[in-house]
Structures are given as structure tokens and as C-alpha cells.
Amino acid sequence: MIKLLKNKLEKYFSIIKINFSKVLVYKYSFLIEIISLLFQFTASVYIWKYILENSPQIKNYSVISLTSYLLFSTIIKAITQNTTSIDIEKDIRTGNIYNFLILPIDYIFLYLFRDIGSSLGRILLNSWLIGIYGLLFFNVNIYYGIVNYLLFFISIVFSILIYSEISILIGLISFWTVSQNGLRYANSVISAFFSGSLIPLDFYPDLLKKISLFLPYRSIIYVPITILQTNTIYSNLFQLLIQFLWVSVLFFINNKLKIKAFNSLEIVGG
């Protein structure tokens, strides 16, 4: 039993490792990714500086706390990014999925652990560069409690999983639609809007805030940052629980969808 578990762990650990090294192989591509994120970050900081010129605060956010929010949002974006939905679509379109189905491995786990691996690579390569950039050129507050940081890291693991699962979900839909450019685009727009990556969700009207409670996107960026900035431990644990629930729900949906997809699989030709 223990041996079985060890084998399973080793299997998925090897996927993490191989994708981690893949990030290092394509390091320049990732550096370019950071540069574009830094541009985004800088632009939005200046917009907020301009808006807040005459009023010290909006909805409890000052220039410093907003800049800090945007910095962490950029870091989380950099870490959680993945190409999974495109890759799954490609697997299906080219029939490459065949190569995964002949391995004794779960297709969803494969991509989940793959994303964990590449996210670890991005933590190593990207995140601290963004952090240093923010610290050097802007007035930011990164001084939070150790407990906050601890919970923040757990929360980020959930963010990675949730974003990965959403991407897998969109990828799996291409079993039926073959191409999913429209869906992917919609997802990226909705995700930017409801995850709180552009502005904190506190700024939205009540209706939109309520809608965001029923979507998983909120858990990707807004929740981890809230956990970092809130000192009530119970509320933080509650947020983690909600993240965990989203991980489970999405996993359940993906599994159901996968079984349905594989039953109707038709790789014509090749």
C-alpha cells in the first residue's frame, strides 16, 4: 500500500520535475513574459496615481495599498499563467492525445501536475524579479505577518490549481468543438474582470460583487491577496476553505467531462 502510494507520488513528482525543467529551457520566453507583465503593472499604477491625486483614499485603498495590491496581483498572474487549454486543444486536434492515453496516467492529473511544475519554475524565475522591480521603483507595502504569508502561499497553490482546472475544462470542451478560440478569449476576459487582477473587487457595484462570489475566478487573485492583507485568521481560513471547495468542484466536473469525452473520442486519421 505504501509502496503503491510512493510509486504514485513519484509518478506525479516526475511530471512536476520535467515541466519545471521545461520552464528553464525556455527561460527567455518567460523573461519576455515578465517584461510584458511589468509594463502592465507600471501602466495601471500610474493610472491609479492619477486618479487618487486629489483624494487620499477610495474604498479604503490608498495609493500605497493599491500599488501593493497590483504588485501582488501581477506576481500571482505571472505564477498561475498556463497554456493548458491551448495544449489540450492541440492534443485533440493533432491526435497527440493518443500518446498520453497509452500511458498508465490520468489525463487530468497529468495537466494539473504539469501546471504545478511550470508554476514552480515561474516562481523561481519570474515572481521575485517582479517583486524586486516593485520594491525598487514604487512605494509598496509588503510587510505582513508570517502567518499571513504562510496562508498566502497555501492560497497560491490553490490559485494555481483552480486556474489550471479552468484551463483544463476549456481544453476538454474542444473534444466537441475542436476549436475553442472564442471560449478561450471569453475566459481570459471574464477571468481578468472577476479575478480582481485589474482592480480589487471591492470597487465593483454590489451586483457584480455578488456574481463574483459564485465564480471560481475570484479565488485566483483576489482571495490570496485578501488573505495576505487581512489579519482575522478565521476569515482567512474560511477563504482557504472556499478555494479548496472550488478545487474539488472543478476537479469533479473535469472528471465527469473527461469520461464523457473519452467515450465519444474520435481521432479520425493518423
Add this chain to the structure above:
Amino acid sequence: MTDDIISATNLSKTYKVYLNKKGIIGNIKNIFIRREKINIAAVDNISFIIKSNSVTGLLGPNGAGKTTIIKMLTGILSPTDGTIKSMGLNPFSDRKKYVKNIGVCLGQKPQLWWDLPVIESYKMLSKIYSLEEDSFNKYLNYLIKKWNLEDLLFKPVRKLSLGQLSRCNLIASILHKPKLLFLDEPTLGLDIYYKNIFLEMIKEIKKDLNTTIILTSHNLYEIEELCNNIILIDKGKIIFSDTLQTLKNMYEKENEIILILSKPANDFDGNQLKEKYNLFNIEKLDNNSKIKISFDKKKINLENLISDLLVLFKNNIKDIVFSNSSLEKIIQNILIKDHSNNIDR
């Protein structure tokens, strides 16, 4: 051991295909109107048995249903109808357990990770198959030494040539010592040199691991070299399934002798000879400097024919070439016959 490793009964697979309307207006209509659906039978009610330790060649023209059969046998596709029992398992529903014991090598889609060195892929596969580290390393070293792959191991897969890639890919599919090995057009695009190395590798693997091999290929030379059983498929149906030797015995009727002459034999008339031995044909080629004689070996006295030819072309023979009808020709004839039968129906 001659047990059946795979038995398939009344196997069918139909694909649903949507009929799209043509043209711009048709395309617009496609968006709003439910498209017409038709079923295409890729595999049509076939049954076959594959004996363990055999090498079976799955043959047929493009679109005959070979790949669909392989996909059903590897557990990727579920059959629309019929059952497959392979090593006591149902490939589709017991997929996770089943794939541990099979190896699949696709010529068109290498299994190796594109961006990473070959060795990384191998290590990853060893983990995925949960192989014992020591025995895996031992076996890998053995394979590497045997097939001179030392230089390739640390190259990223995308930088390998096709010949190198296909060899590495074959190795990847046997690392876990599968009991059943599927090779789907493994030599696609290889030149003769690598093709031969590849065939040699497959033979050795067969010897080493004692696996059952199922091979699809368009290259009949390969089939002849490797296979002892043949399943010939056309339009989703089996038209022949037996040993290679039976196929040859049943259909090999045409043999050929080509005489290459030093001086053109302009006044040679073959009709007399043709009647005497009941030959199929005598042809003069290349400005009468070659003579091609085709006949059925079993029906004539070969010795007499040759001595007659030697007398006829005394002092004028540069070379004599004998040839049996090739497997290619045999299969071509079967397929042509099958197609004309279908038209009759």
C-alpha cells in the same frame, strides 16, 4: 505457448460525420440549422484472433480501418459493437490496468517530450510505469549500448533527425518490457539504411522480450521480413487472415525470368515457346535487348524451359534474373479482386 493473446469478436466502429453545406451561404446555414449526420463504418463486423508470441501484420490500403483497429486494441477508442479481450482485459474499460502491459510506437507521433533531452523522457516514462530503478537502469544501459544511442541521449528531442528520433521512440515504447507491442507505421519516412536498422531492432526486441507484436505498415518488405501472420483489411472488412506462407501459397502464381542479352534479338518470336510451355507471356523489352517470360512455376518444367532458352540464345546471354511475384503484387491482386467484387454487388 500458442494461446490467444487477443480475441476480437464481431468488432465494429462507426464514426459520426456531419455533412456541411458548401459555399458561403451554406456555411451561414450551418451555424443555424442542425447539420445532417451520417454514420461511416470504419470497421465493419470483424472477428480475429492474435496468438501470443506471434508477429502479426495488419495490412490494407489507406483508410481501410487499420488505425481504427489499432486504436480499439490499445484501448483508446471504444468499439461501437462487439468485444475485445486482450490479455484477459477489456482494453477500453480497463484502460489504466491494460496500458501498463502494452507498448505503442507510432511512426507519425513520437511519444518523446519535444523540448527535453531524450534521457529525461526515458526517466519520466520509468516513473510513469513505476519501474524498479535498478532494473530499469540496467535495461536502459543495455539498450543504449546495443543500439549506439549514447550520443543522442542528451540531445533535445527536437534536434534529432528522423532516423534518430524513430529509434529513440521505439526504445521509449519498450522500456517497461511490454507483453504486447503495437507498431503503427513505425518506419514512416525512414531511408533504407535506418529502415534496416529499425527492422533489426524489432527482431532483437522480439527475441529479448518475447513479446507479441502487431504491426501496420505500407512497406511490404517489412511485413515480409517480420511477420508470420497477416490480416488483410479493406473497407473495414477482413479479406484475408492467415500465415504469410499460406498467403503466398494461395496467391503466388506468377514467376518471372528476365533474360538480358548482349545483342538485341530482333527476329525472335516467342509464340512457339509460349505454346509449348503454356506460359503467361513473353515480352521483348528495351529494343529487344531484354526478354521477360512470365509463367506459373508449379505448372511447368522449369529445367526444360531453361535449357531451351540456353539453346535459343546461345552465346548471347549476359544475365538471367529470376523473380517470384512480390508480396506487393499478390496483395494488389487480392485487393483489385475484392474491389471488383464489390462493384459487382
